[in-house]
Each structure stands twice: as C-alpha cells, then as structure tokens.
Amino acid sequence: MPELSSTDAVLAELNGAVEAIVANAEEAGDIETLDSLESGAFGKAGPIASARKAIGEVPPHERKLLGLAVQESKTAVETAIASRRGALVDGERSRRLEAERMDLSEVVGEPRVGHIHPLTQAWEELEDTFIGMGFRIAEGPHVETDWHNFDALNIPKGHPARDAFDSLYVNNGDPGSTVLRTHTSPVQIRTMLEDDPPIYIVAPGRVFRRDTADATHLPVFHQIEGLVIDRTISLADLAGTIEEFTQAFFGKGFHSRLRPNYFPFTEPSAEFDIQRPDGSWLELGGCGVVHPHVLKAGGIDPEEWSGFAFGFGIDRFLTIKHGVDDLRDAFTNDVRFLEQF
Ligand code: PHE
DSSP states (O other): OOHHHHHHHHHHHHHHHHHHHHHHHHHOOSHHHHHHHHHHHHSTTSHHHHHHHHGGGSOHHHHHHHHHHHHHHHHHHHHHHHHHHHHHHHHHHHHHHHHHOOOTTOOOOOOOOOOOOHHHHHHHHHHHHHHHTTOEEOOOOSEEEHHHHTGGGTOOTTOHHHHHSOOEEOSSSSTTSEEEOSSSTHHHHHHHHHSOSSEEEEEEEEEEOOOOOOSSOOSEEEEEEEEEEETTOOHHHHHHHHHHHHHHHHOTTOEEEEEEEEETTEEEEEEEEEEOTTSOEEEEEEEEEEOHHHHHHTTOOTTTOEEEEEEEESTHHHHHHHOOSOGGGGGSOOHHHHTTO
16 A cells, blocks of 8 residues: 555645634634634544554654644644634623723713702791891690690680681590690790790791681691790880891891781780881781780799790791792692792
C-alpha cells in the first residue's frame, strides 16, 4: 500500500475537519455551543487526536510535515474558538451594561409639592397675630359636656339661647349631656378652671352645628375664641384690643366698631365689625365683658377679677380675603381650587 497517499488522506481529513470547526466556531451563537465545539475538536476521538495518532503510521520523512499540520490545526482551532469566545463575552457584557445603563442626563420633572390649606393659613396667621399681642394658645375638646358648652356659660337648660345653637348631641351618658361643641367658648371655662388669672388666651378650633350646608354655612366650621382675665378689665380694654387686632391682622387702613348685642355669657355684649379702607363694614364676631356667673363657674372671684371675651369665625376669612363665594369649595379637596391659594 503506497504510504504517501495515506499521509495525503490524513491531511485532507484533518483540514476538512478543522475548516468545519473554524466555520462553526465563527458562527457560534453562545458560549455553550463553543464549549461543545472545543471539546469535540480536542477530544480523544477528535480530528486532531486522530491525525496525531497517524503521525507514527506515515513514512518517516513525512512525519514532520504531518506533525506541523497537526500543530497548525490545533492553533487554528484554538484561535478561532478564543476569538469567538471573546466576542461573545464582550457582547454579553455590553448587553448587560446597556440594560443597566443609567442615563444621568435624563430630565426628571419636579416632584409635586403641596401647601397648607387656605383655612389653616388663616388659622396660623391669626395665632401669630395674637401671639404677637401677648396672648397664648389654648385648646379644648371637640366633644364637650353640656355643662361646659352651655350651663357654665350662663345658658341653663330651657334658656332660649340654647335653641339658637342647632346642636349635635353624642350618645354618651344621660341624653343631652354630651355635645359636639357648638362654639369655642367652653375653652374659656376650661382655661379658667385650669389656670390662675391673669389669663390672656386665644383658642382656635373646630365647632359643630346641625346646619344644612350652603354657600356660607357648613355643619363643621372654625372659630377663634379670645379670653382676657385681669384686674380692672373693662369694655374699653376690649374695644382697644379689637382695634389693635384689626390693624395688626388686616392692615393699617382697617378699623373696628362695636354694636350692642346679646350673649348670655357676656354683659354687656357686642357684635364687632371691621371697616375696610373703602368704607364698607363687615360683621366679624361677638364679644363682651365676661359675665360674673361665668367667672364663678370658672372658679374665679368676680369681686377680684374681671375680663372680656370675643369669638369669631375663621372660615369667613376665606370669603373676606380670597373672595371665595362658596365655602363648600374649600372642603371638597379639589386641587384645582386649592392650588389657587
Ligand atoms: N360664642 C359666640 C358664638 O359662637 C361668640 C362669642 C364669643 C360671643 C365670646 C361673645 C364672647 O356666637
């Protein structure tokens, strides 16, 4: 058997196999395919191993040629696989980088920030004004005893003034003994019972009446109460305080006046109005000299101390200051409305 042709055959087979492996390697779509190509090429039954085995079987002068061919084939396969492997790894890395990329140049919109409700704004401005005048803030519960809300304020059971408040009673204790406070005036009593005079407080807060909601009335609304107890306090101190408040809160061009009125818990009693710079008058609230019965209910000796009180609605300020013509709009949580303040 001519041994020469045997070397040619080995070389032809080796070259064919290597070409196919290199072509497959160049097209391999993933690392797994490449791994199996590699183990096939360099395995015991693979083309390179077979060719190497054949070196001992060809004529001695051709062994070097075949040995070189085996070496070159091995390098060609290794190079093809390594280069494809590099490309696949790079591709994978850049795919991952692309997926995880953070675009720092991206413009993100401003987060939406809310603001304080216009009623709370008025409430806080009123507190600030009174604190500036030397008052401190007092508080009381929304759910009150009938005694604090009425009796202690000189409104005994059967008094016609009780009917003026469309009260909301709470099912607690004796019928009619617990009420959602109809005004902030019970805080006068609580403060007197707790603190010794002199007393200079304002008490802003929520109050409740069985009113049908309309443009100017809500069953839940807000008042601010004022109470001053000191020695020799008179109606003149009340008038002076109201005037000072009016100018401090509304501005220099505003003035106030008192008009006689009736409240069971003050004597004398008045309604106070403010005058706008254009001359028009606006009714703001009630006030008066604290009735001796009320001082006594608060544990204060009317011979030794005297005082004045006032109370007015805070919700009105939305109408006065912002020209809101339907109060209900302020409490339906429509941002298109609230954003305007
Ligand atoms: N509490 C009264 C009201 O709700 C207002 C008021 C307070 C009047 C203090 C006089 C003194 O109408």
